[in-house]
Every structure is written in structure tokens, then in C-alpha cells.
Amino acid sequence: MKVLGIFLFILSLTISLTILMDILLGFTLSQAMSHLLNPFWVIETGEIVMLVFFLLLTISQQIFFLKKKKASK
Structure with a gap:
């Protein structure tokens, strides 16, 4: 977070x-x-896809760490 x-x-x-x-x-x-x-x-379609990919990668990484932290408690 x-x-x-x-x-x-x-x-x-x-x-x-x-x-x-x-x-x-x-x-x-x-x-x-x-x-x-x-x-x-x-920007073109490929650039939009990469932008969305990096945004989703950042958000999914945070969700993964939150789930891992809750599981370890």
C-alpha cells in the first residue's frame, strides 16, 4: 500500500x-x-496496451503482497 x-x-x-x-x-x-x-x-494501440499492462502490474503486485502478508499472520 x-x-x-x-x-x-x-x-x-x-x-x-x-x-x-x-x-x-x-x-x-x-x-x-x-x-x-x-x-x-x-499514442497508438500498442502503447496503450503497454501502459495498461504496467498499471495493472503495479496494482496486482500490491494485491499479491497484501494477500501474502495476511496469509503469514
Whole structure:
């Protein structure tokens, strides 16, 4: 559970840093959000599959460790 929390914390920090850098460069908030989401609009099917695979791998690893920890108690 700690790993998932750390992952979400680092994700939120990088998103906020990217948006802040765009705003400091003179873009509006909507343009900064557009720049942040643009890579997800242009990825192909294979890249989406890999992205979902890595996300599911992270979540399933945490579920596995939780079940293993409960079984050892």
C-alpha cells in the first residue's frame, strides 16, 4: 500500500510541476492542461496496451503482497 501511495504522490508532484512550468512560461491553465494531456491523445494501440499492462502490474503486485502478508499472520 505504501508503494501505491508513493506512486500517487510522485505522480501528483510531477503533474503539478509540469503545469506550473507551463504557467510560468506564459501559457494559460487550459493550455497547460492541454500540453499535459497531448501525449495521451497521440499514442497508438500498442502503447496503450503497454501502459495498461504496467498499471495493472503495479496494482496486482500490491494485491499479491497484501494477500501474502495476511496469509503469514
